[in-house]
Amino acid sequence: MEFVIDIQHLKKSYKKRKSNEVIEAVKGISLQVKKGEVIGLLGPNGAGKTTTIKIMMCGLLLPNEGTVTINGIDMVKHRLKALRHISAVLEGNRNLYWRMTVRENMEYFSGNRGLSKKEISDKVDELLERLNLTQKANELVNSLSRGMQQKLSIAIAILADTEIIFLDEPTLGLDVEISYEIRNLLKEVAKEYNKTILLSSHDMPVVQEICERVVIINEGRIVTDDSVSNLLSLFDTKAYTFTLGTIVSHQFLEEIGEHFIVHSETNNSGQSIVTVTIQHSDDFYKVIELFKEENIVIEKVDRSIIDFEQVFMKIVKGEMVHEVAVSV
Numbered sequence: 001m002e003f004v005i006d007i008q009h010l011k012k013s014y015k016k017r018k019s020n021e022v023i024e025a026v027k028g029i030s031l032q033v034k035k036g037e038v039i040g041l042l043g044p045n046g047a048g049k050t051t052t053i054k055i056m057m058c059g060l061l062l063p064n065e066g067t068v069t070i071n072g073i074d075m076v077k078h079r080l081k082a083l084r085h086i087s088a089v090l091e092g093n094r095n096l097y098w099r100m101t102v103r104e105n106m107e108y109f110s111g112n113r114g115l116s117k118k119e120i121s122d123k124v125d126e127l128l129e130r131l132n133l134t135q136k137a138n139e140l141v142n143s144l145s146r147g148m149q150q151k152l153s154i155a156i157a158i159l160a161d162t163e164i165i166f167l168d169e170p171t172l173g174l175d176v177e178i179s180y181e182i183r184n185l186l187k188e189v190a191k192e193y194n195k196t197i198l199l200s201s202h203d204m205p206v207v208q209e210i211c212e213r214v215v216i217i218n219e220g221r222i223v224t225d226d227s228v229s230n231l232l233s234l235f236d237t238k239a240y241t242f243t244l245g246t247i248v249s250h251q252f253l254e255e256i257g258e259h260f261i262v263h264s265e266t267n268n269s270g271q272s273i274v275t276v277t278i279q280h281s282d283d284f285y286k287v288i289e290l291f292k293e294e295n296i297v298i299e300k301v302d303r304s305i306i307d308f309e310q311v312f313m314k315i316v317k318g319e320m321v322h323e324v325a326v327s328v
């Protein structure tokens with residue numbers, strides 16, 4: 001199968017000027033993305049994400065080892081040709097012409113597709129309407145709010161009609177309302193236009209909602225490559241919160257703590273709320289047994305709902321090792 005993005009064994013090191021110290025920013029990353037996939041690329045600061053993006057989405061850096069192909073075109077050997085398949089929606093809207101109007105920007109960016117003036121104008125009108133931008137059509141980009149500029153960037157990426165849209169922090173610094181609108185817009189774009197979308201973001205709710213697949217990079221390597229729903233369910237079943245009929249002793253908590261990760265607090269009604277994180281489903285019954293042996297009454301059991309933010313934190317802190325098949 002041909003992948004839209006195919007990265008093989010990518011490595012990149014930097015040499016610090018003064019000390020000559022070598023920093024291995026990317027230590028052998030392989031990644032294949034299929035057409036129409038919506039994929040989130042995540043990582044804590046310094047993980048090697050920006051380096052990877054600069055090599056694979058912009059061709060701005062050369063790898064020390066490995067290959068990047070975009071629609072079968074080698075990014076290193078044929079950078080400009082490969083870049084024709086990618087639209088980048090960059091943080092800070094650096095890809096817009098600030099002294100041109102919304103409509104002028106849209107027309108300019110759809111100009112190189114061999115369409116007639118009339119076809120371009122119709123397409124622009126349709127998209128302006130669709131994105132609720134019609135009223136802003138004749139305003140200069142530099143007079144728009146950041147949210148509007150971000151919407152315009154996305155519109156331009158649609159007009160450019162590339163297979164791949166790369167979005168860097170699309171909701172950074174936006175207020176809740178426009179962030180919500182952009183989130184929905186991106187979901188629609190992915191579905192209707194069958195675009196391959198690569199999203200780099202620290203905004204976990206956005207990642208959770210838009211991306212089907214997430215790749216987490218840590219210390220120069222891919223540590224997780226899975227669907228959002230899989231990752232959520234992997235963690236989801238493992239934490240249970242027990243509301244008990246009484247306050248339990250420290251000694252008892254220490255005893256459970258020898259086997260499981262335990263967190264305890266007391267609520268206003270003087271009950272212990274004990275959260276136990278377990279490794280296997282069978283352990284759930286072992287915990288119940290331990291309570292029973294002490295004649296502790298369990299009033300309620302809740303499964304802790306985990307969101308993607310927590311999953312991400314657990315993975316990068318190494319609390320959860322999620323096996324990834326990395327070909328060497």
Ligand SMILES: Nc1ncnc2c1ncn2[C@@H]1O[C@H](COP(=O)(O)OP(=O)(O)OP(=O)(O)O)[C@@H](O)[C@H]1O
Binds near residue numbers: 016043046049
């Ligand atoms: N030009 C450079 N010269 C030397 N070291 C660099 C350079 N660029 C990045 N690094 C180092 O390489 C490592 C990976 O950096 P990179 O910017 O790729 O990480 P990141 O995951 O994108 O982090 P962030 O989200 O903060 O941008 C870091 O240790 C960083 O200090």
